[in-house]
Amino acid sequence: MARTERERKHRYGFEDSEGLRALLTRLHDAGRGAWREDPEAAALMRHAAEKYAALARKHGLDPWEAATAAFEAMRNPSVRRAQDPWAVITHAVRITCLAEERGQGLLCSVTRARRPQYSGFHDAQRFSDRESPLTDYHPAFCTSFGDEADQATPSNAGEASTRIRSAVEDAIVFFALLGWPPATARTGIEYICTRLAEAPSRASAFEALHRDFHARALLDIPGRSWLAMLRTVLGNPDADLAHTAAGRGILLRLLVGEPLGGLLADDALLAEVVLCAPSGGGHG
Template sequence: MMTTLSEPEDFTTGEGLRALLVRLHEAGPAAWRSDPVAADVMEHAAAKYAPLARKHGLDPWEAASAAFDVMRTRSARTAKDPWGVITHAVRITCIAEERAQGLLCSVHQARRPHVSAYHDPERISDRENPLTDYHEAFHITDPDPTEDPAEHDEDDQRREYDTFTTATSLIEDTIAFVTAMKWPPALARAAVEHVCQELARAGTRRTAYEALRRDKHAQALLDIEADSWSILLKALLGHPHPAYAATSTGRGILHRLLIGETLRALLRDEDLVLTLSVAAPRRGGYR
């Protein structure tokens, strides 16, 4: 039997909301349907987050539904500022809802960085100019009949060879640097080659980093601890946080070598040398 309070909690304040959430949690799930204060707090949430919902093209009750999901969590009940926690979660949910509608996908998918990075789909007819005017796929010129096709083939082969040579040299330099940081040579080679393969497949360093960070199979195959694996990924691909984007920490070893930095310059980076040396596996390792 639920105890009736003579004075309902003032849920507009942080302390009052925390007390209400604790009481509803202790009373069980049915309390949210029968308690009159629960209905009042949801109406308050709908009004409170209505501007945020309209900003992202949503109905106010969609924001209230997101607030309801957060209110039932332990983090909201134990937070110093429950309304702050709820507001932050509702804002993230509204952004994900808006991106999901634009990308024509589920909200769960829209929360993933590698999915939300895409632009919204658009019809060809939505643009004022014809597709042939701006899309590079249609920017094709007829070959010059006076030119020798064999010369073009040789140029293409030369460019492919130069690209292959550059990539091979970059990988070998990276392996040499990691090995110099007291990493076992076989482990250094296997790890660097695996990272480069994923980078080539993913296309961008951030996408490759997110995929490799979750790659438990690679960690098990290389027999490398999670901390060492995380540090190696940040060292090779760069720190993913946008604040480091223009720094050496954000670029990573592979990028720095690609833009012309030398191994000697990397060896003078004391932070990088210390970080990789400390993270070097002391036992086990790839064999």
């Protein structure tokens, strides 16, 4: 809601810090419902949306998201007691905008994005954003079981890229068909593929991801579900299962030509994915 023409012509007292302090104190003293019913409070929020619009857009947000951050700050007693209330609110809005932008990049909540332990993470990358197909250079897609190695690394780069993207999309569909939230399936598999691209092998990628507690926090899925996704996508790391369907994982099985229908006929695979489907996230 934009400020009305009358509001633009009329100067409220809250434009300066002392006037804002007086208004916030009055709203606080008025008790429950004051923010909802007071017309000057509504004008204040429209003013905040306009004041922080440029800051919000800089971080890819709507002006009203910045106004919401300002509202949360205004309700804090420390703002009323501050030497310059508007300066404190501006600082709070800037931090919230940064956290919102960081949370969107990391695929996590704003609360987590504010924590310093997440500051070293780079933004999530979609598997499809990479220019070079993994089969051109990554040993994780090389196998030691006969002709499958040749099938996993076709000489035609365009065909390889198409095959990889198709395999990833089919893997996402596979999880979604078996009761996993589509967004969780996509972000989880794309995160696995991103880390796989940085690892020397599927086995090392599995071990690194298994110990990657930050990944679980960012993706917000239970530990049991995360481990099942790793085993299903990358294959069980047990050496005795290396040449079995369970050891290869669905990503490699799809890459070497096995159809999605074939995966859906694998009862053991279906049982593991269905039984470990997350019910809505968490760290169980």
